Amino acid sequence: MTYSAAEIWTIIAIMGVGTFLIRFSFLGLIGNRPMPSFVLRLLRFTPVAVLPGMVAPLVLWPPATDGALDLTRLLAAFAAVAIGIWTRNVLWAVVGGVAALYGAMAITALL
Amino acid sequence: MTTSTVKTSAKSPYWAGFRDGVPFILMAAPFATVFGVIATDAGLTLAQAMGFSVLVIAGASQFAAIQMMIENASVALVLLAALAVNLRMAMYSASLVPYLGAAPLWQRVFVAYLNFDQTYIVSISRYEKRPEMTVPDRVAYFVGVATPIVPFWVGMTFVGIIAGAAIPEAWALDFIMPIMFLAMVAPMVKSLAHVAATAVSISVALALVSLPSGTGLLIAAGAAMLTGALVEIWLERRKA
Numbered sequence: 064m065t066y067s068a069a070e071i072w073t074i075i076a077i078m079g080v081g082t083f084l085i086r087f088s089f090l091g092l093i094g095n096r097p098m099p100s101f102v103l104r105l106l107r108f109t110p111v112a113v114l115p116g117m118v119a120p121l122v123l124w125p126p127a128t129d130g131a132l133d134l135t136r137l138l139a140a141f142a143a144v145a146i147g148i149w150t151r152n153v154l155w156a157v158v159g160g161v162a163a164l165y166g167a168m169a170i171t172a173l174l
Numbered sequence: 175m176t177t178s179t180v181k182t183s184a185k186s187p188y189w190a191g192f193r194d195g196v197p198f199i200l201m202a203a204p205f206a207t208v209f210g211v212i213a214t215d216a217g218l219t220l221a222q223a224m225g226f227s228v229l230v231i232a233g234a235s236q237f238a239a240i241q242m243m244i245e246n247a248s249v250a251l252v253l254l255a256a257l258a259v260n261l262r263m264a265m266y267s268a269s270l271v272p273y274l275g276a277a278p279l280w281q282r283v284f285v286a287y288l289n290f291d292q293t294y295i296v297s298i299s300r301y302e303k304r305p306e307m308t309v310p311d312r313v314a315y316f317v318g319v320a321t322p323i324v325p326f327w328v329g330m331t332f333v334g335i336i337a338g339a340a341i342p343e344a345w346a347l348d349f350i351m352p353i354m355f356l357a358m359v360a361p362m363v364k365s366l367a368h369v370a371a372t373a374v375s376i377s378v379a380l381a382l383v384s385l386p387s388g389t390g391l392l393i394a395a396g397a398a399m400l401t402g403a404l405v406e407i408w409l410e411r412r413k414a
């Protein structure tokens with residue numbers, strides 16, 4: 064990392080203000096005025112459009128293993144997704160994913 | 175003790191929210207700890223890492239920013255990628271309007287600051303189930319949900335910064351974050367349009383992984399949102 068302290072604080076400040084403005088946006092400023100339906104439709108897909116793309120490289124090429132495919136992490140990711148789709152429950156998906164991660168690590172350690 | 179110093183009336187919307195928020199400590203605590211560890215590892219000072227958790231208070235974007243900073247991306251690209259991760263909160267903000275739009279401005283400012291994935295998802299499902307809730311009750315419930323989560327978010331960031339080097343790599347804490355994102359997003363994949371958007375997001379992001387930091391994700395997210403919207407329209411027309 065080669066940023067000056069001023070640059071880092073600039074990043075933190077703009078991210079803080081920017082994130083607040085995103086959260087405040089509709090609730091605060093636009094209020095009850097109607098929005099174009101296509102914009103609302105696009106916005107509804109934001110979580111499934113951003114998070115899978117962000118996580119996919121981390122699952123296939125984890126930085127912790129210097130990018131080598133890791134069966135333990137792959138299994139944990141698969142468990143979290145499968146349980147999340149099956150139960151529709153975030154907490155169970157987290158518990159299942161974490162259990163798969165440590166379970167597989169324990170089995171690997173024993174072998 | 176003959177008198178209680180804490181109002182735990184089951185009817186108080188604040189305490190109902192508090193109770194519903196407690197399980198999410200399980201998510202916030204390790205997530206925040208990992209952030210503290212990674213931020214310190216990347217070279218941030220204690221104040222800077224804490225600054226992220228207090229001022230930004232949005233885990234995914236904080237990790238995105240640190241990841242970009244480790245790769246020495248330009249300040250503009252760090253901000254663009256990190257804020258793009260938070261764009262989903264504009265959707266949260268929009269969908270809260272029918273429930274909280276009538277609250278006083280200062281309360282909407284406060285709710286906006288606390289509007290992250292967990293508080294939003296817990297609160298909106300309560301509002302939908304109980305349409306009779308008054309606006310002040312809804313605000314109280316929202317703040318109640320945030321109350322147990324936020325101190326752990328901030329406090330465990332601090333623990334991560336301090337304990338950072340002492341946490342063994344074998345704990346694989348690096349992978350708690352991907353698991354949490356997958357766990358949060360998997361239950362949201364509820365239609366063919368969502369499946370299509372997810373598939374495009376993953377494949378474009380993987381294909382463009384060698385582009386300058388963050389650009390691939392932005393293109394992938396844009397393409398995925400458009401795919402989801404178009405597939406949804408196509409499905410609706412087929413039904414009609």
